[in-house]
Amino acid sequence: MNFIMSPLDEFKTDVNVMLLFGKEFRIVLIKVLGIFCLFLSMILIRIFLVLREIKTQRQMRRIISSQMNMKRTKTLVVLGSGGHTTEMLHLLSSIQHEEVYSPIDYIVASTDTTSVKRIEALNSSNLGKGKKKMSLPPHQNIYQIPRSREVGQSYLTSIFTTLYSIFYTAHLILFEIQPDLLLINGPGTCLPVALWTFVARVLRLSRGNIIFIESFCRVKTLSLTGKILWIMGITDMFMVHWHEVLQKDMILLDCFIEHDP
Numbered sequence: 001m002n003f004i005m006s007p008l009d010e011f012k013t014d015v016n017v018m019l020l021f022g023k024e025f026r027i028v029l030i031k032v033l034g035i036f037c038l039f040l041s042m043i044l045i046r047i048f049l050v051l052r053e054i055k056t057q058r059q060m061r062r063i064i065s066s067q068m069n070m071k072r073t074k075t076l077v078v079l080g081s082g083g084h085t086t087e088m089l090h091l092l093s094s095i096q097h098e099e100v101y102s103p104i105d106y107i108v109a110s111t112d113t114t115s116v117k118r119i120e121a122l123n124s125s126n127l128g129k130g131k132k133k134m135s136l137p138p139h140q141n142i143y144q145i146p147r148s149r150e151v152g153q154s155y156l157t158s159i160f161t162t163l164y165s166i167f168y169t170a171h172l173i174l175f176e177i178q179p180d181l182l183l184i185n186g187p188g189t190c191l192p193v194a195l196w197t198f199v200a201r202v203l204r205l206s207r208g209n210i211i212f213i214e215s216f217c218r219v220k221t222l223s224l225t226g227k228i229l230w231i232m233g234i235t236d237m238f239m240v241h242w243h244e245v246l247q248k249d250m251i252l253l254d255c256f257i258e259h260d261p
Contacts, residue, residue, distance in 0.1 A: 046202050057236050058249040074206070075101040076179035076197070079108050079115040080187025087216055088185050089122060092136050103140035105177055109147035109189045116142055143177070145169050149188035149224075158188070166192040173197055178206040186215040186223045198234040213253065214240045221245060 077092065079085045095101060108115045122136045148165045149158040173179070173196035182197045184190035194210055201208025212235040214226050219242050222230065229235050230247075239251045246252050 043202070050198075050202055051233055054233060054236050055249075058238070072102050073100055074178065074180045075104045076177055076182050076193070077104060077106050078182070078184045078187065078190040078193050079106055079112070079119075080185070080189060081109065081112045081115060083217060084185055084187045084215060085112075085115045085118060087213075088183070089118060089136060091183075091185075091213065093122070095137055098137040101137060101181065104137055105140055105179070106142045107172075107189065107193055108142065108144055109187070110144045111147055112144075143172060145172065145189065145192070147189050148191050155224075162188070162191065165189070166195060169193055169196055174200055174203075174205060180207040180209065182208070182210045183213070184210070184225075185213040186218070186225050188225055191225050191228065194229060194234065210235045211237045212239065214238075214245065216241045218242070219244055 077088060079088055092104075106115075106119060119136065119139065119142065123138060146161070146165045146168050148162040153161070169192040173193060178200055179197055182194060184194060194212075197206075197208045197210055200206045210229075212226065212229055215223060218226065218240070222240075222245055226238075230238060237251060238249070239253050240246055241253050243252065
């Protein structure tokens with residue numbers, strides 16, 4: 001004898017199936033959200049701990065001495081163009097322990113056509129070709145990334161170019177270079193590099209220490225990049241050249257000019 005379900009019974013069956021499926025879906029969704037919240041909480045705690053560590057180092061004005069005890073510190077240097085490059089190359093030429101800051105990699109903007117030539121011209125491996133006023137430690141790689149902000153570019157449009165540069169730089173920093181030490185001095189190109197270096201430190205992919213040296217030409221105010229990095233608090237050492245821009249926990253440099261004690 002065949003049993004024929006009425007339309008009402010079929011509807012009730014479908015509703016029960018949907019309720020059962022909905023209940024299972026809610027359970028799975030709750031588990032996924034729980035795992036996500038746990039992961040997010042761990043990341044936030046890790047960010048808090050790293051920022052506290054950075055703040056402590058700033059307050060103690062302590063050079064990152066733990067790196068000096070390492071045989072090799074993978075160092076990444078970001079070069080801007082023009083004056084930024086000149087200042088950074090001048091600072092690099094004064095490095096006394098080349099074996100510590102090794103290997104050294106450079107990052108330049110894709111539109112920068114002069115920095116690479118200047119690196120090669122001043123590299124210590126070229127010293128035999130003639131006398132030079134200064135020389136650089138040997139480097140390993142030179143990478144090019146999109147510039148975050150061109151000179152004279154409006155702040156509004158620079159938001160989009162910065163976002164593009166940030167996404168472009170992610171793989172380079174997190175998976176390829178993974179720097180132990182980042183040296184930057186203010187060009188817009190260094191902002192996404194600094195952000196991902198901090199992320200690499202949070203994720204324990206590298207030591208990710210950041211030293212920011214404000215441009216010598218910033219006499220009264222910090223550069224836009226300097227302001228952003230100072231507010232974010234992700235730099236282990238923040239150096240300036242002039243008393244007018246010196247703030248608490250910053251370090252005053254005298255490599256270009258001697259200051260009164």
